[in-house]
Amino acid sequence: MSKLFTFEEVAKHNKPGDLWVVIDAKVYDLSRFQNLHPGGISVLSDEEVAGQDATEAFYSLHRAEVLDKPQYKRLQIGVIQGQESIIKSPVPGDLSLVPYAEPSWLAPGFHSPYYTENHRKFQVAIRKFVDEFIYPEAQIKEEDGTRISQELVDRMADLNINALRLGPGKHLKGLKLMGGIVEPEAFDYFHELIFTQEMARCGARGFGDGLLSGLVIGLPPVLNFGSEELKARVVPEVFQGKKFISLAISEAHAGSDVMGLQTTAVKSEDGKEWIINGTKKWITNGTFSDYFTVGCKTEDGFTVILVERGEGVETKAIKTSYSATAGTAFVTFDNARAPIGNTLGEEGGGIFVMLSNFNHERWVMCCSSARSQRAVVEECLKWSAQRKAFGKPLNSLAIIRAKLAAMISRAECTQNWLENITYQMCNMSYKQQAGKLAGQIAFLKAYSTSGAQETAKDAVQIFGGRGITRTGMGRFIEHYHRTAGFDALLGGAEDVLRDLGVRQALRVMPRDTRL
Numbered sequence: 478m479s480k481l482f483t484f485e486e487v488a489k490h491n492k493p494g495d496l497w498v499v500i501d502a503k504v505y506d507l508s509r510f511q512n513l514h515p516g517g518i519s520v521l522s523d524e525e526v527a528g529q530d531a532t533e534a535f536y537s538l539h540r541a542e543v544l545d546k547p548q549y550k551r552l553q554i555g556v557i558q559g560q561e562s563i564i565k566s567p568v569p570g571d572l573s574l575v576p577y578a579e580p581s582w583l584a585p586g587f588h589s590p591y592y593t594e595n596h597r598k599f600q601v602a603i604r605k606f607v608d609e610f611i612y613p614e615a616q617i618k619e620e621d622g623t624r625i626s627q628e629l630v631d632r633m634a635d636l637n638i639n640a641l642r643l644g645p646g647k648h649l650k651g652l653k654l655m656g657g658i659v660e661p662e663a664f665d666y667f668h669e670l671i672f673t674q675e676m677a678r679c680g681a682r683g684f685g686d687g688l689l690s691g692l693v694i695g696l697p698p699v700l701n702f703g704s705e706e707l708k709a710r711v712v713p714e715v716f717q718g719k720k721f722i723s724l725a726i727s728e729a730h731a732g733s734d735v736m737g738l739q740t741t742a743v744k745s746e747d748g749k750e751w752i753i754n755g756t757k758k759w760i761t762n763g764t765f766s767d768y769f770t771v772g773c774k775t776e777d778g779f780t781v782i783l784v785e786r787g788e789g790v791e792t793k794a795i796k797t798s799y800s801a802t803a804g805t806a807f808v809t810f811d812n813a814r815a816p817i818g819n820t821l822g823e824e825g826g827g828i829f830v831m832l833s834n835f836n837h838e839r840w841v842m843c844c845s846s847a848r849s850q851r852a853v854v855e856e857c858l859k860w861s862a863q864r865k866a867f868g869k870p871l872n873s874l875a876i877i878r879a880k881l882a883a884m885i886s887r888a889e890c891t892q893n894w895l896e897n898i899t900y901q902m903c904n905m906s907y908k909q910q911a912g913k914l915a916g917q918i919a920f921l922k923a924y925s926t927s928g929a930q931e932t933a934k935d936a937v938q939i940f941g942g943r944g945i946t947r948t949g950m951g952r953f954i955e956h957y958h959r960t961a962g963f964d965a966l967l968g969g970a971e972d973v974l975r976d977l978g979v980r981q982a983l984r985v986m987p988r989d990t991r992l
């Protein structure tokens with residue numbers, strides 16, 4: 478039971494050394510904290526703050542989560558008699574009621590043709606898991622740059638999250654997904670979309686990749702093109718979080734230009750092994766991976782080979798603009814060896830292996846880009862409602878509302894287009910997807926990421942100085958603005974993708990049509 482106080486009692490404690498404040502009907506004793514306060518002592522001893530109701534002042538300068546931290550929570554000594562707290566701390570698993578903060582299928586009173594009851598149950602479980610286990614770790618790792626904890630990897634493995642992130646398919650057979658909430662046969666691309674989008678709410682782009690995104694892009698070639706023996710050895714240990722894997726395609730010499738790669742693989746004299754030489758750059762999770770799915774130039778063209786960390790394989794961290802927790806690496810292959818049985822797909826058929834993988838990778842990125850934009854919308858709607866400028870909330874300015882309109886529209890367009898494409902994926906074979914959706918997905922990714930960068934720019938303008946400050950109220954906006962470019966480059970640069978989309982369309986232009 479909290480101790481009860483009146484405003485009159487609180488008002489008596491109004492000077493340094495004996496300093497109380499009221500925030501949202503809760504009484505805090507800041508006497509001993511005043512000298513530790515990051516905002517300084519003078520703001521606290523101001524006559525409109527010390528001994529007073531400082532709710533508005535507090536929320537215009539701090540994120541609500543400050544008061545949920547244990548070291549600050551314990552400053553609370555009681556509550557104001559007869560007054561209710563209004564501001565709710567988020568409960569793990571809760572939906573946000575801020576307009577547009579959730580995709581419309583999760584907004585009260587909205588409908589969707591795409592999501593079933595099972596998708597909804599799955600969303601509830603994933604959100605709870607993300608809020609309880611992924612979000613807190615994401616905030617720490619994004620800052621300190623260390624890799625994902627084995628504890629979290631194991632938790633994900635226990636629920637078979639590592640497996641379901643590769644989408645529907647035979648690899649799920651016999652697995653208990655999220656404790657049995659969804660049957661492996663019923664798992665579809667909307668379930669996968671839900672996982673990716675819930676994860677993107679963490680607002681920690683480096684950790685988003687550090688959360689084993691190497692597996693999401695590096696393992697499918699093994700799964701779809703590896704020999705039965707290779708799959709039996711590699712796939713379970715990666716799913717169980719015992720081993721880690723990366724996709725190693727891009728090089729300092731070539732990124733989007735896959736055919737320009739220079740890493741070579743030649744056969745050993747006895748024909749039993751590949752000998753690999755070359756370097757790979759920007760390899761996500763590379764610093765801690767045990768396996769690398771490597772694109773190589775071979776005698777017959779381009780071949781994808783699974784290379785295990787060992788003699789001749791070295792990785793070095795690359796400093797990028799997001800967190801080192803992603804494990805981005807420069808990888809060197811110096812006479813590294815891999816058994817011929819590690820060839821993924823046909824020798825010389827590597828381009829097909831890569832292309833079939835790209836669609837899924839880009840679609841995953843669309844899922845997370847769409848959801849991150851929405852998270853920015855929520856931040857901006859909240860900030861512009863509580864921040865006062867010239868005596869009025871920011872959102873009373875038409876120019877701010879115009880920016881909000883543009884960012885909401887982009888987030889909605891992206892999500893709706895994404896859901897349409899996802900529906901097509903659910904109803905097409907992998908091969909049909911490769912034929913029909915490569916263009917659609919390429920366009921959507923370019924649309925989403927260019928919009929994301931506009932949104933990042935607008936959000937910084939709305940947040941002002943806080944939008945370029947790594948702690949405090951604008952911390953997610955600063956992070957988003959600094960990292961939105963990753964989605965725009967990884968998995969194919971925007972211009973390359975737009976061009977790919979048009980070329981795909983031109984390929985299927987009917988020959989018998991005229992203006």
Ligand code: HEM
Nearest residue numbers: 498505515516520521526531534535538543549552948949
């Ligand atoms: C329970 C009470 C309070 C706690 C626990 C608290 C805690 C904090 C923390 C953790 C920060 C750093 C924010 C960051 O950059 O991450 C901060 C900054 C600040 N606080 Fe407080 N604070 C409290 C009350 C107040 C009050 C009543 C005021 C008065 C208006 C105030 C004014 C400020 C200011 C001006 C800053 C600097 C903000 C900025 O750099 O943007 N604080 N406070």
